[in-house]
Amino acid sequence: xxxxxxxxxxxxxxxxDVELTLLALRRNNLANRIQVVGDGEEALxxxxxxxxxxxxxxxxAPRLVLLDLKxxxxxxxxxxxxxxxxxxxxxxxxxxxxxxxxxxxxxNGYHLGVNSxxxxxxxxxxxxxxxxxxxxxxxxxxxxxPPSAFGGGPS
Amino acid sequence: MHNGERVxxxxxxxNPGDARLIAETLRETPGGVFELACVxxxxxxxxxxxxxxxxxxxxxxxxxxxxxxxxxxQAYARxxxxxxxxxxxxxxxxxxxxxxxxxxxxxxxxxxxxxxxxGRGIRYAxxxxxxxxxxxxxxEELEQRVAERTAQLTAANRELEAFTYSVSHDLRAPLRxxxxxxxxLIEECAAQLDTTARHYxxxxxxxxxxxxxxxxxxxxxxxxxxxxxxxxxTALDRLVTDAVAELELQWRGRSIEWRIGRLPTVxxxxxxxxxxxxxxxxxxxKFTRPRDRAVITVDQTTARGLPAVLVQDNGVGFDMKYxxxxxxxxxxxxxxxxxxxxxxxxxTVQRIVHKxxxxxxxxxxxxxxxxxxxxxxxxxxxxxxxxx
Numbered sequence: 001x002x003x004x005x006x007x008x009x010x011x012x013x014x015x016x017d018v019e020l021t022l023l024a025l026r027r028n029n030l031a032n033r034i035q036v037v038g039d040g041e042e043a044l045x046x047x048x049x050x051x052x053x054x055x056x057x058x059x060x061a062p063r064l065v066l067l068d069l070k071x072x073x074x075x076x077x078x079x080x081x082x083x084x085x086x087x088x089x090x091x092x093x094x095x096x097x098x099x100x101x102x103x104x105x106x107x108n109g110y111h112l113g114v115n116s117x118x119x120x121x122x123x124x125x126x127x128x129x130x131x132x133x134x135x136x137x138x139x140x141x142x143x144x145x146p147p148s149a150f151g152g153g154p155s
Numbered sequence: 156m157h158n159g160e161r162v163x164x165x166x167x168x169x170n171p172g173d174a175r176l177i178a179e180t181l182r183e184t185p186g187g188v189f190e191l192a193c194v195x196x197x198x199x200x201x202x203x204x205x206x207x208x209x210x211x212x213x214x215x216x217x218x219x220x221x222x223x224x225x226x227x228x229q230a231y232a233r234x235x236x237x238x239x240x241x242x243x244x245x246x247x248x249x250x251x252x253x254x255x256x257x258x259x260x261x262x263x264x265x266x267x268x269x270x271x272x273x274g275r276g277i278r279y280a281x282x283x284x285x286x287x288x289x290x291x292x293x294x295e296e297l298e299q300r301v302a303e304r305t306a307q308l309t310a311a312n313r314e315l316e317a318f319t320y321s322v323s324h325d326l327r328a329p330l331r332x333x334x335x336x337x338x339x340l341i342e343e344c345a346a347q348l349d350t351t352a353r354h355y356x357x358x359x360x361x362x363x364x365x366x367x368x369x370x371x372x373x374x375x376x377x378x379x380x381x382x383x384x385x386x387x388x389t390a391l392d393r394l395v396t397d398a399v400a401e402l403e404l405q406w407r408g409r410s411i412e413w414r415i416g417r418l419p420t421v422x423x424x425x426x427x428x429x430x431x432x433x434x435x436x437x438x439x440x441k442f443t444r445p446r447d448r449a450v451i452t453v454d455q456t457t458a459r460g461l462p463a464v465l466v467q468d469n470g471v472g473f474d475m476k477y478x479x480x481x482x483x484x485x486x487x488x489x490x491x492x493x494x495x496x497x498x499x500x501x502x503t504v505q506r507i508v509h510k511x512x513x514x515x516x517x518x519x520x521x522x523x524x525x526x527x528x529x530x531x532x533x534x535x536x537x538x539x540x541x542x543x
Contacts, residue, residue: 016332023339099327102320122327122367124335 006035007139009062011043011079012097013071017120021066021097024128030135035062040074043067044082047089058088059147064138067114069098069105077108084113091149093138162277163208166193167200167230168215168242173265177213177242177273184274197221197229204234211277212239213263216250227254238284240276260284312380319377326370334363365497372499376484379427379506389425391418391432391464395453398432405440410447416454418464421531427507431515434500435466435527441494442470442525458528459514467526472519481517 008031012018018036025031037043047065049056065083069076076096083089095116096109109117118134121127164181168174174193181189192209194200196219203209212234216226230239238260243251251262260280263273337359340348348356395415399406436451443449452467473481473488480486482505487498508515511531519525 014328014332016336017328020332020335099325099331120327120331122330122334122370123364124331124338127331127335 005060005062006033007031007063008034008135009043009046009065010034010036011040011065011071011076012036012068013038014068017068020124020127021131024131025135027128028132028135030132030139031063039072040076040079043071043079044074047079047083047092048086058150061089061092061145061150063093063144064135065092065094066097066134067094069096069100077105077112080109080112080114088150091145093142093144095134095138097134160188161190162188162281163210164189164191164213164277165200165203165209165211166191166213167195167197167218168193168213169195169218170215173215173242176266180268180270180273183270185270189274189277195219197226200230201233204230204237209234209237211260211281212237213242213277214239214259215242216247216254224250224253227257227259231258236284236288238280240280316377316380319373320381327367330363330366330370334360334367337363369497369499372497372503375430376499376503376506379430379503379510382424382427384424384427384510386422386424388420389423389428390420391428394425394429395432395436397429398436401433402437402440405437406449409440409444409449411440411443411449411451414450414452414454416452418453418455419462423511423531424507427510431504431507431529432466434504435529438500438527439466439468439470439525441496442472442489443468444494445471456528458530461530463528463530465526465528467524469524472521472523472525474521475519478517478519482515 008025010018010021012021022034022036025034035046037046043065045051046053046056049058067076067079071079076098080094080096083092083094090113093115094113095118096105096114097118097120098105099120101117101119106117116134118130121130166174166177168177178191178193181191192203194203198220200212200214204212212230214227214230216223218226221229227239227241239254239258241251241254241259241262242265243262244265248262248264251259251264255262260283261276263276268276337356341353341356341360345353392415395418399413399415432453436453439451440449443451446469450469452465454465454467456463456465458465471489471494477488480488482501483498484502485498486502487496489496505515508529508531513529513531515527515529517525517527
C-alpha cells in the first residue's frame with residue numbers, strides 16, 4: 001500500500017461485485033484511493049492497523065467503509081460490531097451494501113450503529129446510481145470526523 | 156370386566172350396619188360374582204385403591220375424617236380411573252347429583268337398593284367408566300397426533316420459506332453481475348458490436364430485468380408467509396390513499412377516474428393490507444392501459460353475506476373459466492407482450508387475506524373489466540395478534 005490515505009474501504013468477497021462497484025465509483029471520480037479487502041478478518045486487520053496493515057495509524061481513517069454482510073471468515077455484522085465497539089474506530093462512517101434487506105439484518109445493523117443501509121439493486125443502472133449517490137454524499141456532502149474523533153483506547 | 160371374572164368391590168363405609176346390609180345385598184345378586192372388601196375411613200380406602208385391583212368403589216360420604224362433598228372430591232382425585240358409586244341417605248340426593256355431575260358414575264340411596272339394582276348399578280358404572288377412559292385416551296392420542304402434524308407442517312413451512320428466501324437472495328448477486336457486464340459491453344465496446352450483437356445483449360438485459368422482478372416478488376411472497384400478523388384498527392381509506400400515491404409512476408400522465416368510496420376501519424395488519432391494495436390497484440392500472448379513460452372504483456359492499464371491499468376496473472377483464480388460476484403463484488392470464496407481470500402479486504394478495512381469516516375472489520368478463528372482492532375476518536385470523 002502506498003503512503004496515501006485510503007478514502008474508501010470496500011469489504012467485498014465477490015470479485016465481479018468488486019469490479020462493478022469500482023467501475024461505478026471511478027466513473028464518477030468519487031474516490032481515487034480505494035482499498036479492497038476480501039473477507040472480514042482482513043477488514044478488521046485494516047481497520048485496527050494490524051498484520052499487513054500495521055504501518056497504518058488510526059487517525060488516517062477511511063472516509064467510508066462499504067461493508068458487505070456475507071463474508072468469509074468473519075461476517076460483516078461482526079466487523080461492524082467490533083468497529084463500532086471501539087473508541088478508536090467508532091467514528092468511521094460505515095454503509096452496509098448488501099443483497100439482503102431482511103428485517104433482522106437491517107435491525108441488527110442499525111442497533112450496532114451502522115450509518116447507512118443499502119440494498120444493492122439488481123438493475124445495473126440503478127446500482128450505478130445508488131453507488132454514485134452514496135459516494136457523492138459521503139465524499140462531498142458529509143463533513144467527515146476530524147482526527148481527534150479517533151482518539152482514546154478501546155472502551 | 157369380562158364375563159365370568161370376579162368383580163372386586165371396595166366399600167368405604169364406617170357404619171357397620173350399612174356395611175353389613177350392602178354385603179348381604181351383594182351376596183344375593185344373581186350370579187354372585189362380586190368380591191367385597193370393606194374399609195371404615197377414606198385414608199384406608201385410598202391406600203387400598205393405590206394398591207390397585209379395585210374395579211369399583213362404593214363410597215359413603217360421611218366418614219370419620221371427611222364429610223359430604225369433600226369426601227367424594229378426595230376419593231375422585233386419588234382414583235381417577237376407578238368408577239365411584241356414591242352411597243347417600245334419603246335427604247342427600249341433591250349432594251349426590253352434584254357428585255355425579257363432577258365425576259361419580261352413579262349414586263344409590265341407602266336402604267333402597269335391592270340386589271338387582273345394586274348389581275346392575277355396579278356393572279353399568281364399570282362399563283361407563285371404561286368407555287369414558289377409552290374416549291379420553293383416544294382424544295389424547297388425537298390431540299397428540301394433531302400437535303405432531305401441526306409441528307411438522309409448521310417446520311416444513313418455515314423450511315420452505317427459508318429456502319425461498321435464501322434462493323431469492325443468493326440469485327440477486329449473479330443477476331446484477333450479468334446485467335452489469337452486459338450493460339458495460341453495450342457502453343464500452345459499442346464500436347466492436349454490430350446491431351445483432353447489441354440486440355442480443357439487450358435481450359440478455361431484458362431477461363435479467365424480468366428475473367430481478369421475479370426474485371423480488373418471490374421475496375415479498377416469502378416475507379408475507381413468515382411475517383406474524385400485527386393487528387391494529389386501521390382506516391382502509393388511508394391505506395388506499397397511500398397505495399394510490401405509491402403507484403404514481405404507473406398512472407402519471409394517464410386519464411384516470413378514481414372513485415374511492417368511504418371505507419370502514421377494521422382490525423388488520425396495516426403494512427400487509429397496504430400491500431393488498433397496492434397489488435390490486437396496480438393490476439387495475441395495468442389492465443386498463445388500453446382504455447382512453449380508466450375508471451377505478453374502491454368501495455365497501457356486502458359479498459357472500461359479509462362486509463367486503465371491492466376494487467373494480469373497466470379494463471380488459473378475463474374469462475371466468477380461468478378464475479381459479481388467478482391466485483396461483485406464476486399463473487398469468489395474459490401474454491407477456493400484452494401485459495407484463497410475474498404472476499406473484501395475486502398469490503401474495505391471497506396469502507395476506509387468508510392470514511387475516513378472509514377471502515378474496517374476482518368476477519370479470521372478457522373485455523368488460525374485473526371486480527375483486529376482499530372480505531376480512533370471516534374466520535379467526537391465523538397466528539397471534541399483537542395486542543400491545
